[in-house]
Amino acid sequence: MTINELDSMVYTRPDSLTDVSTHYCPGCTHGTAHRLIAEVIDEMGLKDRTIGVASVGCSVFAYNYFDTDFVQAPHGRAPAMATGVKRVYPDRMVFTYQGDGDLASIGMAEIVHAAARGENITVFFLNNTNYGMTGGQMAPTTLPGQVTTSSPNGRDVETQGYPIRTAEMLAKLDGASYVVRRSLHDPKNIRLAKKAIRTAIEVQMRGLGFSLVELLSICPTNWGKTPAEALQWLEEKMVAYYPIGDYKVHPAVAEIK
Amino acid sequence: MARELMKGNEAVAEAAVRAGLAAYFGYPITPQTESLEYLSRRMPELGRAFVQAESEVAAINMVYGAACTGQRVMTSSSGPGISLMQEGLSFIAGTELPMVLIDVQRGGPGLGNIAPSQADYNQIVKGGGHGDYHPIVLAPASVQESVDLTVLAFDLAEKYRSIVAVLSDGSIGQMMEPCELPPMQPLKTSFPDWAVSGAKGRERRFLTSINLNPAMQEEMNLRLMYRWQEVEANEVRYKEYYMDDAKFAVVGFGSTGRVALSAVRAARAEGIPVGLIRPITVSPFPSKVLEELSKQVEGMLVLEMNAGQMLEDVLIATHGQVPVEFYGRMGGVCVLPEEALREIKRLVKGPLTTTGHPRDRWLNRIAKKN
The missing domain is CATH 3.40.50.920 (Rossmann fold)
Structure with a gap:
């Protein structure tokens, strides 16, 4: 490689991502989220001290894409599994990567109690308002009126209940130190998301307790939209229901920002 | 070593500690709770991991995570709690991880009662979780045997990368008998080549029970079955x-x-x-x-x-x-x-x-x- 070629190389794959194509659909924001997390792991020099916990859903194969040690949890149980890993290795960086069906439905008990314990782990929570892997069923996060394969007439809150605002709910727990929501719909928000991911991991490495970053994400395939339309829908509909913001920043965390 | 008068559940807990238990995760349920209570004091005193989980579902998945590190890990429960753990047990079997499970059986089905029973035999022995796997199951008849079999359980779990259950019951868990405890073993410091720890100076490792390729999953099934034949050939005790x-x-x-x-x-x-x-x-x-x-x-x-x-x-x-x-x-x-x-x-x-x-x-x- 010549000097000139090196000069022109401004964008490379993070070391913490493996050099393989993912199984994610074109336009899916999982790729963006993976990359941001991997960049932060690289920047913080944590690649050889990280143990990830994959969940069930589209991100079940996250362990194929992160070039770090990984384990894969039963549906919803990633925070419990991460607790087990972290309690044996308190000095490692242990993170879970979970979708909204996994975390906010079947895994609600595990996430609430991991947060309540102030478990010193980091959770990346991808909210795309549906069960992606199984083909787009209604999730706890599906918006009122949103059509999915199991709410074909649109989510009727009278019979199917209301969406759960996870970040706001977990922020109420004394054990949670850093709980924020960010979005992946445009470059500015992606940069802000990366900053939050960095802070969340800093919180853990400084032993400050439970951190969670909810990332508003798109599912063009199951939403029946092009990626561009999906990003627009996220910005217009999802951000209105799930406002971007910092819901819990413990004073000790505020100092490191 | 001197014999001590101990309650079954506490004797099992101390035996596990002395066998090098690094992490315990559990949930209160009668007639097993004294193990949890004992370890809530004992484990922190030794700087080891103890978590009272929010449910048996969480407890077994904490065990799953900790077992991925290759450390000696255990949980204990009774009928209703064991039922909740079946999901995690199947995943642990599917990931070929060693762990020890203490089942202090009580009357059932359903909530039943807290008196001794042996009605979890089918659930534990036949593998109550989904898929083909066999746990090794040891059945003590006294406090002393509970102690001895708990220690053996950790060794067998590691030898065969298997779940080893100690199938006790409310009478053995609750009775007090003289027993001789084993010598204190140190915690493990070297781990098998499958264990996760952070990929320092080596290729990354991952542990999972998923394999979308049926032919490869079948190979895994066969590996478990051949290993089970080995267990059948070498570990029958009576x-x-x-x-x-x-x-x-x-x-x-x-x-x-x-x-x-x-x-x-x-x-x-x-x-x-x-x-x-x-x-x-x-x-x-x-x-x-x-x-x-x-x-x-x-x-x-x-x-x-x-x-x-x-x-x-x-x-x-x-x-x-x-x-x-x-x-x-x-x-x-x-x-x-x-x-x-x-x-x-x-x-x-x-x-x-x-x-x-x-x-x-x-x-x-x-x-x-x-």
């Missing part, structure tokens, strides 16, 4: 009493096996040529031992605190070569020595048959239908 000249054999495990021994001794005192086989490993089951025995004795009596769950394994092992009778108590009721002696005498008196099912004869008998 105790026999008065069998040398026995014309009749009682088969019972755990506390019922212990009750049966009292009855066998009483029968011997009356000159009845009866012996006892007490499986220590109910999985792998001592099938060959029973098959051989079926050629020696004139009849067998299976005693259990359930409706004849191990009975089925005895029938498979003896495949109609010898008459088998059954007597059980359920719902948290123990078999008493007098009942066991009465059943031994009934067996000896006959008539004996190899037709029909021993469970039906037992049910008909207690319903006074014959």
